[in-house]
Amino acid sequence: MCEGVMTLEKVAMVNVCMPLLLCLLVSGWSRSQGEEATLDPRESCEAWMRGVPGTPGSHGPPGRQGREGRPGEAGQSGGRGVKGDRGDPGGSGDGGSRGPRGFPGVQGKAGPAGEDPFSYRSAFSMGLTASTTAVDTPIIFTKVLYNEQRHYDDVSGKFRCFTPGLYYFTFHMTVQGRGVRVGLYLNGRVVTLTLDQYQASDLDQASGGAVLSLTHGDQVWLQVYGAAAAAAGGGGIYADVNNDSTFTGFLLQPHASLWS
Numbered sequence: 001m002c003e004g005v006m007t008l009e010k011v012a013m014v015n016v017c018m019p020l021l022l023c024l025l026v027s028g029w030s031r032s033q034g035e036e037a038t039l040d041p042r043e044s045c046e047a048w049m050r051g052v053p054g055t056p057g058s059h060g061p062p063g064r065q066g067r068e069g070r071p072g073e074a075g076q077s078g079g080r081g082v083k084g085d086r087g088d089p090g091g092s093g094d095g096g097s098r099g100p101r102g103f104p105g106v107q108g109k110a111g112p113a114g115e116d117p118f119s120y121r122s123a124f125s126m127g128l129t130a131s132t133t134a135v136d137t138p139i140i141f142t143k144v145l146y147n148e149q150r151h152y153d154d155v156s157g158k159f160r161c162f163t164p165g166l167y168y169f170t171f172h173m174t175v176q177g178r179g180v181r182v183g184l185y186l187n188g189r190v191v192t193l194t195l196d197q198y199q200a201s202d203l204d205q206a207s208g209g210a211v212l213s214l215t216h217g218d219q220v221w222l223q224v225y226g227a228a229a230a231a232a233g234g235g236g237i238y239a240d241v242n243n244d245s246t247f248t249g250f251l252l253q254p255h256a257s258l259w260s
Helices: 002-032 227-231
Strands: 123-127 143-146 158-160 165-175 180-186 189-196 204-214 219-224 246-254
Touching (some): 165 189, 180 204, 189 204
Antiparallel strands (some): 123 143, 123 246, 158 219, 165 246, 180 189, 180 219
């Protein structure tokens, strides 16, 4: 029992003396190398003796996000990129303001010849060669001023329509000796009447005119109108080499059916 207690005391003595011995050895070695001892007698041996490095510790938790840094300097310009695909056409824009008037253009070529405006012709102009007293019968004009189409018949004294359309008819009569009433007739029906009341002078005039719409075969003529003229001895239509009585008519416009 006593031996066991003594053994424990010896072990404890050794554990205490070993560090002290190591300190003295190190201190003596340092002095032998010419180094001056800088030990503070107040510090323990553990303050200047270092142990064996320990194993690295585990990673700690992530730290808080730092403050935003200052903007960096501008980088260099990059090279030109590859040309992209062509985009879809855009919508129509608003109309712009009207520009200034340009210079006249070069005159174009002449176009093809159009339809002959005179493909339909009908006209006449006739006169009397002598005075007449005929009443209620067509006045027959035999002096030809124009009758190229021969649509006026100088035997019957009537104009006959061969080209349907609008026509203009006019007449001028020299009157002598008695009053006269001249009628323009269409197919036996009086269209206009012109009255001249002779006043015992040398010569009077009676004239008139009308626009008529005619169809193929219609007939137009002049004649002295009324029984009063017959009772007075007939009409006083006069003509000589110095005075004319004329009857004229011509086509103004063919009917649309001729152009279709």
